[in-house]
Amino acid sequence: MQVRDTAETFGLPSRLLHWLAALTIALAWTVGTVMGDLPRGPSRAAGTDLHFALGTLVLTLTALRLLWRLTNPLPAPPPGTPAWQDWAARLGHLGLYLLMVAVPLSGVFAAWLGGKSINLFWVTALASPWARDRAWEKAAEEAHEVLANLLLFLVVAHVVAALWHHFVHHDGLLHRMLPRR
């Protein structure tokens, strides 16, 4: 079992963190979208708690991923990749990482500026340090929504690029992120 990333491929921690983050982001996005449409009451409160728990998990997984990423070699692009594609991929990955931090952080601000505590998996909660401020709460909510949509857009482009590599170029790129066979 390979642990560290190398110039050729990603190790197990990178692969696990990539797919756990992808799954958690998809769930946080879905719950976030659904909870806003629920009538105020216990089901909406439960949805919000679940959303906060998933969102803070995304932030934790991303912090671990970035720590790992900064202390490991970066796999090189497949041989023959044009320079512009390499830069587009780097820029896209940078954008993904920035949003994987900015989306949950703006959510934390939206919750706290609304005077809400942040549920951490029903074990404990982070109480808001501020009293509710409706104008700032609204601004943070809007920022959170715009950033979350931007993340969705980048993820779609990312997935199209990954599938393009796999089905059109057959260059084995996807296997650097999948479980080893």
Ligand code: HEM
């Ligand atoms: C919420 C969903 C996702 C997010 C946030 C995400 C994020 C990322 C990030 C930030 C990287 C860069 C890794 C690095 O260089 O440190 C990456 C790599 C990668 N992702 Fe995703 N990803 C998602 C979903 C997917 C899906 C669904 C696929 C497959 C269809 C995929 C395939 C890949 C592959 C193949 C790489 C490695 C690229 C390379 O070797 O340079 N990702 N992903």
Ligand code: HEM
């Ligand atoms: C990657 C993680 C996250 C994603 C993808 C995400 C996504 C979303 C989405 C799509 C909405 C619905 C926006 C709308 O249509 O109104 C939403 C709402 C919300 N999220 Fe998140 N979120 C994440 C993390 C967090 C975190 C960590 C918190 C706070 C702890 C949070 C707090 C909120 C709040 C308070 C709302 C309601 C605001 C509103 O109605 O616009 N989110 N989120």
